[in-house]
Structure formats: C-alpha cells, structure tokens
Amino acid sequence: MATGLCFLLFGLGTLLLALLLTPMTFLLPIGRQIKSRFARKMIQLSAWLFVRIMWIMGLLSFEFKGLELLDRQGILIIANHPTLLDAIFLMSVIPNATFVVKAAMARNLVTRWMVSLAGYIPNDEGVGLLERAAATLKAGNKLMIFPEGTRTDDSGMQFKRGAANIALMADCLIVPVLIDCQPMTLRKTSKWYQSPETKPHFYFAVLPDIEIARQIDQNRPSGIQARQLTAIMQTRLADELRQLG
C-alpha cells in the first residue's frame, strides 16, 4: 500500500517538476549553463525530499559513507546497480552532476525536458555517448554512470566497457560507489509491488579512487586497456560487496 503511494507520489512529483522546469527551457532569458545548474539543483532537492518521505513512511532506511569524496570536479563516479532507487539516492546527494540515464527517460514525454535541461546523457548513443561523456568530464563536470547499463540481474554484476572507455578517453579519476540493499528490493527480476517482509536498508559507501595511470599500461591498444580497466572496476565493487557478506 505505502509502496504504491510512493510510486504515485514519484509520478506526480516528476510531473510537477517537469511542469515547473519546462517553461524555463523556453521562457527565461538566462544562459544554458545556469538553466542546467538550476535544473540539477531542483532534481537533487526533489530526490532528497522523495527519499525522506519514503523514510518517514517507514518504507526504508539508509546510510551514506564518504560523500565528501564525491564533490570534486572532473571525476567519473561509477556504482553497481542493485535496485530501482539507486539513481534517486545518488541524485539526492551528488551536487551538480551529469548522469548517464536510461534512454527511455530521454524519450518519455514527462522526463525528456528534465533530461535535456539538466544536460543528462541518454545511454543509447553508442560512440556518440562516449564522446559526449568524455567532453563533459574534460570540461570539469562530474559524471555518474552505472557501468552495468541496467540493474544487476540474477547472474550477478556484469560491467559493460562503456564506462572504462569514457574514463580512458577523458583520462580522469574514477570514484567507485558501493551500493547494497538488505533485504534486496526493487530488483530487475522482482515486481515493484513485491515488498520484502522486513524494511530494506540502503547502504552507500564511496570507495578509494581508481587512478588509471597506476592501474593499467596506457601504451597498449585501447581495446585492451578498456578490458583491463573494466575488470578492475568490477572486481573492486564485487570484492567490497562480498566483504559486506
């Protein structure tokens, strides 16, 4: 019941935000940069509020560790992707970040204006995605991407190489964020109305940086570098997750 209410609330909230932000795209005589900063701030506030509402309604609890490490320029933030709420939680705590989002969000009638106004990058652009993402990082923005490209399914974490390729192209610092949720809820393979018996606890921990130059030989062909870096990123998160037990 409460879960359904939250889905409804999320839908309405998103609609409201879209209605608020859309006129800005056309009407306000301010620069693109300021509009996008403002849109991101609004999205962050809405996500923050939504997370608190779910918490107050007793639907979940959560804890963050090492958040201050995320407020740095030009970093690539990566995370594993166990649940539907991961992006909302991260949007609520990372200031002014460019998110790589599901392509459907860039097409959806309600969310497309937000995505475009906030300068988020849809994940279906292939090689174009890499170039846009790397350019964003080089301009000093922080970029957030889920290297799995979708939520983790039963076969476990399987990183695609896009995130590594972006990092290599931008030659930037990689900051991994571990996400865990116990008991597991809102997974790819579960229905949204299947709530667990006990209240799920979301845990977010920022892990030590991955420095590309210290991890891989940058003289090797880019295809091999991307494979090595992908393996390193995935191992780092998988190991930490295993240690949590």
Next chain:
Amino acid sequence: MTLTRDSLLAQIKIILQEQFDIEPDDVNLDSRLREDLDIDSIDAVNLMIELKSLTSKKISLENFHQVKTMSDMLDAVLAFLQQDKA
C-alpha cells in the same frame, strides 16, 4: 592484391589478438562476435580502423549491426572490397 577468405580470417585473428587479447584458437567461422568473442560496438569501430589499414580501403560501418558471426564479417568485408573494385 586479391584477398582470399582464409587469409582474411588469419589477418583478422591477428588483429583480434593484438587489439583485444582474444586468443586466435578461440576464433572460428561460427564464433559470434558479441556473445562468444565479447566484441562491443566500440571494439567494432577499432576493428574497422585496423581493417582499413589492412585493405587500404575505408570499410563502411553501415551494415555492421547485421554482422553476427566471423563468417558474416568475412562475407561483408570481401563483398565490400569486391563492390569497390567494380
């Protein structure tokens, strides 16, 4: 220079090993690029660049999403070179 199917396969195996660390013994005509060899769209672009230097012709990417197996790739590259000659 005429390129036979066999010699093209041998050349591509060398590229796959150099660029992606794929063992030549793991590659045969039936290998599926995505599922078996783990070649993604970014790799495909790199592969095309390497093929270009091999055939000294720009290989177009347009039909690459139809290429599923090594055998498809050989057909596509040979057809491309043939058509370019005519």
